[in-house]
Amino acid sequence: MEARIDKWLWAVRLYKTRSLATDACKNGRITINGTAAKPSKTVHEGDTVTVRKPPVTYTFRVLQAIENRVGAKLVPEMLENLTPKEQCDILEMNRISGFVNRARGTGRPTKKDRRELDDFRDADVPLFFDDSPFDLDDDE
Numbered sequence: 001m002e003a004r005i006d007k008w009l010w011a012v013r014l015y016k017t018r019s020l021a022t023d024a025c026k027n028g029r030i031t032i033n034g035t036a037a038k039p040s041k042t043v044h045e046g047d048t049v050t051v052r053k054p055p056v057t058y059t060f061r062v063l064q065a066i067e068n069r070v071g072a073k074l075v076p077e078m079l080e081n082l083t084p085k086e087q088c089d090i091l092e093m094n095r096i097s098g099f100v101n102r103a104r105g106t107g108r109p110t111k112k113d114r115r116e117l118d119d120f121r122d123a124d125v126p127l128f129f130d131d132s133p134f135d136l137d138d139d140e
Contacts, residue, residue, distance in 0.1 A: 002065050003042065003043055003065040004041070005025060005032060005039065005041045005043050006025055006040075007021075007067040008043050008065060011066045011069045011070060013072060014058075021039070026039065031049070032050075034048075037049075043065050045063065048060070048061055055094065056083075056090055058081070058083045060081055061082055063077060064078045
């Protein structure tokens with residue numbers, strides 16, 4: 001039995017939509033037995049499929065070539081996960097660390113940040129106090 005790679009990737013729930021699976025094939029993220037796969041390339045039982053989803057590269061062996069989506073409980077009957085332990089560790093580290101790439105203060109401010117800025121700007125705080133030790137007059 002054989003199936004198109006984009007349909008198989010969607011059917012075994014590696015991609016949420018078939019369009020995403022097709023785009024992954026077109027962008028060179030999918031290989032079958034070490035060769036780059038176009039969306040129409042057929043996959044057979046026993047083939048090794050490599051899927052690059054940065055930062056992890058997954059490796060699967062095709063147990064059944066299907067084109068119709070199956071329930072999540074049936075996915076282990078369709079593929080065997082051959083992903084190396086190192087790749088799984090990378091994924092776990094990203095999960096533990098949370099938002100690694102976004103430092104606080106970068107990107108758009110949140111609604112809370114905007115309100116704090118508005119409150120700061122609208123506050124009636126005098127810039128200089130009468131009992132300031134600095135002489136700010138330019139009379140001299």
